[in-house]
Amino acid sequence: MTNGLDALRPLIGQTTANSPSPLGRWLNGTLQEVGENGIKIAYVVRAEMTNPVGILHGGMVATLLDDIMGMTIMVKYSADLSGYFFSTVNLHVDYLASAREGATVIASSNITKAGNKIMNAEGWLHDSGGKLLAHSTSNLLKVEIRA
Amino acid sequence: MTNGLDALRPLIGQTTANSPSPLGRWLNGTLQEVGENGIKIAYVVRAEMTNPVGILHGGMVATLLDDIMGMTIMVKYSADLSGYFFSTVNLHVDYLASAREGATVIASSNITKAGNKIMNAEGWLHDSGGKLLAHSTSNLLKVEIRA
Amino acid sequence: MTNGLDALRPLIGQTTANSPSPLGRWLNGTLQEVGENGIKIAYVVRAEMTNPVGILHGGMVATLLDDIMGMTIMVKYSADLSGYFFSTVNLHVDYLASAREGATVIASSNITKAGNKIMNAEGWLHDSGGKLLAHSTSNLLKVEIRA
Amino acid sequence: MTNGLDALRPLIGQTTANSPSPLGRWLNGTLQEVGENGIKIAYVVRAEMTNPVGILHGGMVATLLDDIMGMTIMVKYSADLSGYFFSTVNLHVDYLASAREGATVIASSNITKAGNKIMNAEGWLHDSGGKLLAHSTSNLLKVEIRA
Numbered sequence: 123m124t125n126g127l128d129a130l131r132p133l134i135g136q137t138t139a140n141s142p143s144p145l146g147r148w149l150n151g152t153l154q155e156v157g158e159n160g161i162k163i164a165y166v167v168r169a170e171m172t173n174p175v176g177i178l179h180g181g182m183v184a185t186l187l188d189d190i191m192g193m194t195i196m197v198k199y200s201a202d203l204s205g206y207f208f209s210t211v212n213l214h215v216d217y218l219a220s221a222r223e224g225a226t227v228i229a230s231s232n233i234t235k236a237g238n239k240i241m242n243a244e245g246w247l248h249d250s251g252g253k254l255l256a257h258s259t260s261n262l263l264k265v266e267i268r269a
Numbered sequence: 270m271t272n273g274l275d276a277l278r279p280l281i282g283q284t285t286a287n288s289p290s291p292l293g294r295w296l297n298g299t300l301q302e303v304g305e306n307g308i309k310i311a312y313v314v315r316a317e318m319t320n321p322v323g324i325l326h327g328g329m330v331a332t333l334l335d336d337i338m339g340m341t342i343m344v345k346y347s348a349d350l351s352g353y354f355f356s357t358v359n360l361h362v363d364y365l366a367s368a369r370e371g372a373t374v375i376a377s378s379n380i381t382k383a384g385n386k387i388m389n390a391e392g393w394l395h396d397s398g399g400k401l402l403a404h405s406t407s408n409l410l411k412v413e414i415r416a
Numbered sequence: 417m418t419n420g421l422d423a424l425r426p427l428i429g430q431t432t433a434n435s436p437s438p439l440g441r442w443l444n445g446t447l448q449e450v451g452e453n454g455i456k457i458a459y460v461v462r463a464e465m466t467n468p469v470g471i472l473h474g475g476m477v478a479t480l481l482d483d484i485m486g487m488t489i490m491v492k493y494s495a496d497l498s499g500y501f502f503s504t505v506n507l508h509v510d511y512l513a514s515a516r517e518g519a520t521v522i523a524s525s526n527i528t529k530a531g532n533k534i535m536n537a538e539g540w541l542h543d544s545g546g547k548l549l550a551h552s553t554s555n556l557l558k559v560e561i562r563a
Numbered sequence: 564m565t566n567g568l569d570a571l572r573p574l575i576g577q578t579t580a581n582s583p584s585p586l587g588r589w590l591n592g593t594l595q596e597v598g599e600n601g602i603k604i605a606y607v608v609r610a611e612m613t614n615p616v617g618i619l620h621g622g623m624v625a626t627l628l629d630d631i632m633g634m635t636i637m638v639k640y641s642a643d644l645s646g647y648f649f650s651t652v653n654l655h656v657d658y659l660a661s662a663r664e665g666a667t668v669i670a671s672s673n674i675t676k677a678g679n680k681i682m683n684a685e686g687w688l689h690d691s692g693g694k695l696l697a698h699s700t701s702n703l704l705k706v707e708i709r710a
């Protein structure tokens with residue numbers, strides 16, 4: 123079975139400026155690593171991602187984590203599962219520390235279980251010093267696309 | 270005790286274009302209702318909020334819900350609790366249906382419990398036809414600001 | 417379409433002593449109400465349900481909520497969906513207040529969305545004075561039983 | 564600083580039959596490992612822990628995970644934090660696979676972050692063959708006991 127994540131390897135070091143995802147382009151991350159079961163993307167915290175006290179907004183943290191978990195599953199299984207897409211069932215985020223405007227934050231992902239119907243993934247957000255800022259889990263439903 | 274949410278009433282019908290929150294300005298919602306324990310804000314789904322298939326990104330859904338829950342707690346208790354701020358502990362989102370680019374979506378909030386230390390809130394996202402798109406809960410920690 | 421919950425109406429006032437669920441029998445609740453989309457069950461907090469400080473254990477709170485949400489979905493849709501069962505994807509519980517040994521607690525449920533594949537439900541636990549002790553959400557996957 | 568978990572080492576191999584927790588006694592696990600930041604406990608799935616189809620009830624899964632995460636935090640910090648207890652704020656469980664009556668299941672824990680006020684932990688439930696059955700996260704609030 124092909125690991126669809128391999129298709130991302132040539133893109134390491136590039137930004138998401140050409141992502142098919144409009145929100146992905148706005149987030150403008152840089153792909154850092156591609157593994158067997160997860161990826162790593164770095165983002166710079168821009169002003170428009172912050173809350174009134176200049177800190178990366180909790181919703182943006184959720185966005186970076188939701189995006190990387192969904193992307194990892196979508197890309198890993200797209201080659202072998204044409205005719206399917208994945209719909210997010212739920213997202214849980216625990217907030218552990220904060221990041222300020224201008225900081226670089228690194229999102230990473232791992233697929234915990236690839237079931238027949240439900241895919242379970244985890245995501246982490248670290249700062250550039252390696253401190254864990256947030257942790258997430260999500261379930262996605264594999265949905266058949268009817269012709 | 271003053272209900273800080275009363276301070277929002279004069280802003281009904283206005284956009285968040287002047288919000289102290291940079292992300293709030295970017296989201297550009299319109300305040301629709303203010304209640305005793307929650308508020309309602311309408312947003313238009315812009316292209317940059319969508320995923321590759323033109324649907325409101327799950328991370329953006331989480332953002333709208335996280336933002337309205339946090340704002341509700343912050344505003345309601347700010348008058349009586351100067352010297353405190355609220356830090357999000359966790360966020361849970363269940364995704365129930367989707368919204369397309371151009372659609373209007375309405376976020377609403379309710380404070381479930383205001384404890385001594387932990388505030389628990391719920392959020393809902395509906396489309397303009399009243400269909401429930403997502404439901405969220407969140408816990409926030411009341412943090413004392415040391416002089 | 418038949419509402420399978422109607423089959424529970426004759427059991428109002430009875431305990432779960434004859435439940436097909438071994439854990440349900442151990443929990444030994446009393447069915448109080450049956451609605452269109454949810455039910456209500458009362459339980460007495462026994463010593464073996466408590467933690468070291470004599471309070472209803474958080475795991476037991478999760479159990480009462482998981483059980484009532486799953487039962488509600490299972491019973492409501494069993495009549496029309498023979499050939500299916502429901503598998504819990506995830507459970508989220510927010511803890512708001514506590515109950516002591518000997519107290520009566522009342523679990524209630526509501527099905528938020530019955531999708532083609534995913535069922536989303538909410539649960540609440542109150543004490544006998546009407547105070548909200550805990551709130552939960554859960555997603556269940558409809559699984560076809562192959563002959 | 565003392566690591567309170569060290570106090571558990573002499574109990575490895577023993578059951579929770581003498582636990583100060585009534586529910587802990589009923590669960591009747593066997594302590595298997597004690598680490599710097601987590602522990603491991605084995606349980607046998609008894610009939611009264613199962614659902615109508617003879618599978619470990621989802622509520623019991625939540626109970627095993629909630630119990631081990633709470634116990635880990637409580638024991639680790641009890642020595643240095645007399646005058647404090649820990650109150651569970653929320654619990655999230657993802658269900659990945661099931662276990663039958665008679666099976667041995669192993670719960671394990673790790674403290675992700677020990678903050679000033681909020682402790683964040685993870686829990687896992689595996690079967691005896693090493694398959695991951697469930698994954699959980701929880702936040703606990705450190706509460707000062709007033710004299």
